[in-house]
Amino acid sequence: xxxxxxxxxxxxxVLAVLWGLWEGYRWLxxxxxxxxxxxxxxxxxxxxxxxxxxxxxxxxxxGVGPRLITIxxxxxxxxxxxxxxxxxxxxxxxxxLGALLAHFRILARGFLPWVVASQTVPILVVAPMVVVWLNxxxxxxxxxxxxxxxxxxxxxxxxxxINTIRGLHAADRRALELMRSYAAGNWRILWKLRFPAAxxxxxxxxxxxxxxxxxxxxxxxxxxxxxxGLGGQIINYSQYYxxxxxxxxxxxxxxxxxxxxxxxxxxxxxxxVVRRAxxxxx
Amino acid sequence: xxxxxxxxxxKRFGETTAVEGIDLEIEPGEFVSLIGPSxxxxxxxxxxxxxxxxxxxxxxxxxxxxxxxxxxxRDYGIVFQDAVLYDWRTVSKNIALPLExxxxxxxxxxxxVKEMLELVELxxxxxxxxxxxxxxxxQRVSIARALSFDPALLLMDEPFGxxxxxxxxxxxxxxxxxxxxSSSTVxxxxxxxAEAVFLSTRVVVMSPRPGRISNVISIDLPQPRTATTRxxxxxxxxxxxxxxxxxxxxxxxxxxx
Numbered sequence: 001x002x003x004x005x006x007x008x009x010x011x012x013x014v015l016a017v018l019w020g021l022w023e024g025y026r027w028l029x030x031x032x033x034x035x036x037x038x039x040x041x042x043x044x045x046x047x048x049x050x051x052x053x054x055x056x057x058x059x060x061x062x063g064v065g066p067r068l069i070t071i072x073x074x075x076x077x078x079x080x081x082x083x084x085x086x087x088x089x090x091x092x093x094x095x096x097l098g099a100l101l102a103h104f105r106i107l108a109r110g111f112l113p114w115v116v117a118s119q120t121v122p123i124l125v126v127a128p129m130v131v132v133w134l135n136x137x138x139x140x141x142x143x144x145x146x147x148x149x150x151x152x153x154x155x156x157x158x159x160x161x162i163n164t165i166r167g168l169h170a171a172d173r174r175a176l177e178l179m180r181s182y183a184a185g186n187w188r189i190l191w192k193l194r195f196p197a198a199x200x201x202x203x204x205x206x207x208x209x210x211x212x213x214x215x216x217x218x219x220x221x222x223x224x225x226x227x228x229g230l231g232g233q234i235i236n237y238s239q240y241y242x243x244x245x246x247x248x249x250x251x252x253x254x255x256x257x258x259x260x261x262x263x264x265x266x267x268x269x270x271x272x273v274v275r276r277a278x279x280x281x282x
Numbered sequence: 283x284x285x286x287x288x289x290x291x292x293k294r295f296g297e298t299t300a301v302e303g304i305d306l307e308i309e310p311g312e313f314v315s316l317i318g319p320s321x322x323x324x325x326x327x328x329x330x331x332x333x334x335x336x337x338x339x340x341x342x343x344x345x346x347x348x349x350x351x352x353x354x355x356r357d358y359g360i361v362f363q364d365a366v367l368y369d370w371r372t373v374s375k376n377i378a379l380p381l382e383x384x385x386x387x388x389x390x391x392x393x394x395v396k397e398m399l400e401l402v403e404l405x406x407x408x409x410x411x412x413x414x415x416x417x418x419x420x421q422r423v424s425i426a427r428a429l430s431f432d433p434a435l436l437l438m439d440e441p442f443g444x445x446x447x448x449x450x451x452x453x454x455x456x457x458x459x460x461x462x463x464s465s466s467t468v469x470x471x472x473x474x475x476a477e478a479v480f481l482s483t484r485v486v487v488m489s490p491r492p493g494r495i496s497n498v499i500s501i502d503l504p505q506p507r508t509a510t511t512r513x514x515x516x517x518x519x520x521x522x523x524x525x526x527x528x529x530x531x532x533x534x535x536x537x538x539x
Contacts, residue, residue, distance in 0.1 A: 174366045177334050182383045183354045192379070196370045275370040275411060 054246035072254040079229035083217035086152025094157035098164025128223035151220030156209040163205035167198025203270040210262040285467040291340035299492035300326040313468045315478035323493025358435040359428030365420035367412035374408040398426040418449040487527040497527040
């Protein structure tokens, strides 16, 4: 309980410091009229409070219509659906691929370079191709957003594959001898020893992937011209940036909040699933 | 019929010869310690009996079967220097692991785990996780796990080597009680002369490079051993005999050929 209170205090403190840095930088650069690395004014760095103000006021100039935060919340839900499906897809595929490559070392030698290569291709190049290839094949329910989920999965699977391979080889040598002494088959060694021993590694990857899947979903929305998600909102507000910079900043805040939410869900799942000596947590 | 029968076993790892020309027979109910300096191949020999490694030449037989068949039939339980408990399993679940692998049904598993917990005096700790226990308690869980499926043979690789002297002596007593209660055969690898003499019916002294059996000493101390056994003059005589056998092995090694 006391530790919980301490964490909240720390969180608020860090938030205050970051807030102070932003406003302090802004104030100093504007007063001295410094132009390096960029000119600071209401457009490039709006007040933080005006960003949050924009969230609570109407999205359209004139003050009629729903609040910006309501609109962005619905966009975030849409993007969350894409990201969640993509994450699940990527995590399952990533694990299966990792398990396969961990088991057949020859396969790993042959395939791993290509798996790595797949990740060096910029997602902005891959995304339009996936949309063009996949969209015509998708059944009506998955039209458009299904392709985006696949793009999110593309960013998700890689860390999971790499850490699954690492984790499945992480079991203690003695623990493996013990399994051998019980005449356990490969399949049971996998489920009773290798997989549980790999879980901390897999969760470390899932935490990276959880945020990556949100980024993947947002980027995937751009070439598929989906208007319902955060990607659509980012395109929309970047067009109005010079006249209304707070809109884009507010969208950023919501996108970050979505990424953090994904991360926290995995963190909680890890706490529930992984039972490990405090000193052995990977 | 011997529980363990080793005939002319040699094991090489590449250029190094770990053990050479080992012959050893162990009868049912014996408690045999393998003792010797580091590198004498005592752990290698134990692993050959358990079919965790295979000899380069010679044969190892357990319960009249080739070691491999004995392993597949789960004829032995093994205890390592580290308890090697699975972090993600509770004490009960750790003890039940070999039973799960042997496909015992749930009811039988629960009953057996309860019985084993009583045997190693850990009742009340069934839902603890391994890291919540002391080193001595962890090793007791590991012994309970090795004995849970009633193997005829118990292989122990320096099981108390990482524990402090007090815990070690207490676990020695407990191990003897368990050995008597379960009427199993024990092969015990150790560095400690006193421990070997106190526990064993026979001490096998090994010498290094290459690992050979240099002497076998029968321990004719009365059974059951008690806390006062360690204070008997004959205990000290036997400790001295084992110590001299060990030194002789060393001297032989250094003697010019």
